[in-house]
Amino acid sequence: MRVIIVTWGREFFLEIGPQEPVLEIKQKIEHLLGVPVHSQTLAVLGWELIDGLDMDDYPIVKEGTRIDLTIQSNLKPSNLYGGxxxxxxxxxxxxxxxxxxxxxxxxxxxxxxxxxxxxxxxxxxxxxxxxxxxxxxxxxxxxxxxxxxxxxxxxNTLNRQKDKPPTRRLSLVVETSSSLLNAARIPLELKDSCSVSDLKELLLSMKILPPDDYILIHKQRIMRDTCSLQWHGVEDGESLYVFRGTVNRIA
CATH class of the missing domain: 3.10.20.90 (Phosphatidylinositol 3-kinase Catalytic Subunit; Chain A, domain 1)
Structure with a gap:
């Protein structure tokens, strides 16, 4: 889901996962603005977001929520936004x-x-x-x-077909959580044009996973069923993680 980070009269969008830890969100902000994690305080409607908790612990945070960022340091706005x-x-x-x-x-x-x-x-x-x-x-x-x-x-060509990069074959490892197959590691080879839905169907056909609802995670982000591995930026040799659950996306 996308939230709005507000600080010093400026704001920007940030994509976060429903189960993402608060600390990882601060790390994203550090990467984006150069503000050290220890100098950040995040709050929603006056409620501080605590580092040891996940976004699941804050049901008030939804798509489009405004999160206030307070910088507890001597940094000035020009130092942050002039980078x-x-x-x-x-x-x-x-x-x-x-x-x-x-x-x-x-x-x-x-x-x-x-x-x-x-x-x-x-x-x-x-x-x-x-x-x-x-x-x-x-x-x-x-x-x-x-x-x-x-x-x-x-x-894009005149008929609106995109001149996309060539398809590559990827060697991946699908890792399951402890609640699924006792934390199994499953090596796979497939094209990066393969969608997440195709990957799920493959895992089901191989009888590796039960036919229950579950989600795939890449680099702490929930993967979209309709998007390809290429779209998600999956690289050769990386791991994808499987957890039980479903995602209800807000249009």
Whole structure:
């Protein structure tokens, strides 16, 4: 779910998981703004979010909730929001170097690329580490983009079919929780174009998992059934984690 972090009169979106620990959310903010975890206090409607608890412990936090961030340090707003990173934008035949803000959104990045490279925004698709930057309102750091990262620009063809990166085969390990098969480790090989739903069907057909409801986790984020492994940014050799439960997404 997406929440809004508010601090010093500024706000930005942050994607968090329903079961994500408060401490991991602070770590995301540290990565995004450079504010040390120990200098952060998060609160909703005056209730402080405690490091040792998960978001499940705070039912008042839902899609679109505004979370107040208090910085307990000598940092000034200009120190946080003036941070720049250097990145490379790769086209089919050339590269350009670009300096952007840490809080740059995917949309504003596309606008800069349009100005510098002349690429029509409506035909532009951006990829980082094999994953498309689909949500234009997300900050680029939410997609893992940092100093010296390379973003690849692909053009949608006139018939609106996307010129996507080639499919790769991935070697993965699916790890189950202690409540499922006593914490089993299941090695698999499959294409990165495979959807999460396809992966679940494969695990069911192999009779590895029971036909009960369960979710898959990649890098502390709940995976969407309709999206591919490539979309989730899954890389060769990584692990996916299985837990019992269901997710009700808010439209």
């Amino acid at each position: 720049k990173i250097q990145m490379t934008v790769k086209f089919s035949s050339r590269r350009i170097n670009l300096e952007v803000d840490r809080t740059e959104t995917v949309r504003s990045l596309k606008e800069k690329i349009h100005i510098l490279g002349g690429v029509p925004i409506k035909r532009m698709s951006l990829y980082f580490s094999g994953r498309e930057l689909e949500d234009e309102f997300c900050s680029i750091t939410e997609y893992g983009i940092r100093e010296s990262s390379e973003v690849v620009v692909f053009l």
